[in-house]
Amino acid sequence: MSDLSNSNPTHDPEWIQQMHADHYLQSWSKQGGKPRVIAGAKGSWFWDSDGNRFLDFQSQLVNANLGHQHPKIVQAIKDQADKLCYISPAMGSDVRSELAAIMNEITPSNITSTFFTTGGSAANETAIRLARHYTGRQKIVARYRSYHGATGGTLSLTGDPRHHLTRADMPGIVRMLDPYHYRCPMGHAEVENCPVCQGGPHLEELLMYENPSTVAAVIVESVVGTNGIIVPPDGYMQSLRETCDKYGILLIADEVMSGFGRTGKWFAVDHWDVQPDIITSAKGINSGYVPLGTMSVSTDLHDWLRNTPLPGGLTYAGHPLACASGVAAIRAMQEEGTLAHATEMGSLLREELHKLAQKHPCIGDVRGLGMFNGIELVKDRDTKEPLVPYGAKGVVAKPMNEMMSYAMENGLYLSFFSNIIRLTPPLNISHDDLMIGLAILDRTLDIADQAISG
Ligand SMILES: Cc1ncc(COP(=O)(O)O)c(C=O)c1O
Numbered sequence: 001m002s003d004l005s006n007s008n009p010t011h012d013p014e015w016i017q018q019m020h021a022d023h024y025l026q027s028w029s030k031q032g033g034k035p036r037v038i039a040g041a042k043g044s045w046f047w048d049s050d051g052n053r054f055l056d057f058q059s060q061l062v063n064a065n066l067g068h069q070h071p072k073i074v075q076a077i078k079d080q081a082d083k084l085c086y087i088s089p090a091m092g093s094d095v096r097s098e099l100a101a102i103m104n105e106i107t108p109s110n111i112t113s114t115f116f117t118t119g120g121s122a123a124n125e126t127a128i129r130l131a132r133h134y135t136g137r138q139k140i141v142a143r144y145r146s147y148h149g150a151t152g153g154t155l156s157l158t159g160d161p162r163h164h165l166t167r168a169d170m171p172g173i174v175r176m177l178d179p180y181h182y183r184c185p186m187g188h189a190e191v192e193n194c195p196v197c198q199g200g201p202h203l204e205e206l207l208m209y210e211n212p213s214t215v216a217a218v219i220v221e222s223v224v225g226t227n228g229i230i231v232p233p234d235g236y237m238q239s240l241r242e243t244c245d246k247y248g249i250l251l252i253a254d255e256v257m258s259g260f261g262r263t264g265k266w267f268a269v270d271h272w273d274v275q276p277d278i279i280t281s282a283k284g285i286n287s288g289y290v291p292l293g294t295m296s297v298s299t300d301l302h303d304w305l306r307n308t309p310l311p312g313g314l315t316y317a318g319h320p321l322a323c324a325s326g327v328a329a330i331r332a333m334q335e336e337g338t339l340a341h342a343t344e345m346g347s348l349l350r351e352e353l354h355k356l357a358q359k360h361p362c363i364g365d366v367r368g369l370g371m372f373n374g375i376e377l378v379k380d381r382d383t384k385e386p387l388v389p390y391g392a393k394g395v396v397a398k399p400m401n402e403m404m405s406y407a408m409e410n411g412l413y414l415s416f417f418s419n420i421i422r423l424t425p426p427l428n429i430s431h432d433d434l435m436i437g438l439a440i441l442d443r444t445l446d447i448a449d450q451a452i453s454g
Helices: 013-023 071-083 094-106 120-135 152-157 161-166 200-210 236-247 268-272 299-305 320-336 338-359 394-409 431-453
Strands: 038-042 045-048 053-056 111-117 139-143 173-176 215-221 250-254 278-281 293-298 363-369 372-380 415-417 420-423
Touching: 053 431, 071 320, 094 111, 094 320, 111 120, 111 299, 120 139, 120 152, 120 215, 120 250, 120 278, 120 293, 120 299, 139 200, 152 161, 173 200, 200 215, 200 236, 215 236, 236 250, 236 268, 293 299, 320 338, 338 363, 338 372, 338 431, 372 431, 394 415, 394 431
Parallel strands: 139 173, 139 215, 215 250, 250 278
Antiparallel strands: 038 045, 045 053, 111 293, 278 293, 363 372, 372 420, 415 420
């Protein structure tokens, strides 16, 4: 217990840190640490109580797609708060209907209706339950390099090390390998020769063993986010779609990170003209200002739901404050040409990263789509031995941790996963800010170069 009083909140930085350490439980962490206290944020920057400024090169949890405190989103929340803060999900509300109509407009043409949730986990949880009800089948195919959420079902779907925390996985998950062509899981040099990197052939083989008539859905992140920004080869998503169609299996595209302009299109599947049966999203829909997620479904599913109750619900489904912020964020993106800007800045970012790769031997791979980018660090480019092993933490992850600290001390907020640095700035970042971030990244990478040379 702290000796600072919590009955007399002073809100000074020391009090905030102490109460955080003593009484706040932090996601995925050992407790008791004292956090950096954030005093404010604007655009691509945030700052702490000591006045240190940080360029947000990860858009917080890859959700602040329009940066911090976007005035149009903030105003919409204020206006909605004045008008109607909450009304039951079964009631009609202007912003709820407007956001549902906008989702119909911007999702692929087969997707026509949306269930609003409080975030990505609830969207995916509802999606897999719906898929099971609709098909009458139980199994769900999911990949290893994936994160789908923190609820019972979605943490079981998740393939990254966090799924070991479920203690008892939800039954019926079948694991598929990832189209990770930089390190092809089958050891092929060319995508064309690889059943995994092509998608459909690998799925076919799994289905042969599993019996396709027991499989309800395949769920994939259209572009893998947390687990290292893996963009599937062209043809991969189409190939999954075809195989799913052949066996009456639903295709669920988890676009919680990759949606809402992150890849330069509304949804990453738009790059390949693929029509999933269900798209889930959250995060960038409203830049995370109010909790909001979506599960959008095809006309076929919607028609089926006209006669069968939706197997899911939430007190905060279609929350007016969240819907108002979603409407404002999407309209702002349309008015401000955000998708085109993200495409342009994303190309520039990758060009600059390729230049950094010429200078820094630690860079093994540069990859990404739009503003969804990553660099993979290696000890040796020829062997591709990772700078730190998969899932490394603590002393094993030393060079990565040192880079993270150095970047932060020098004003750059970056995100790391194993040996991968993710670069996901706000979609509306300015050219100048992008170059500032790259200059700090350049110096940060010296740490990895030193680690491999000595
Ligand atoms: C691809 C993906 N799916 C689902 C989730 C879970 O979303 P939430 O944390 O909003 O529940 C995340 C969160 O990072 C994610 O990246």
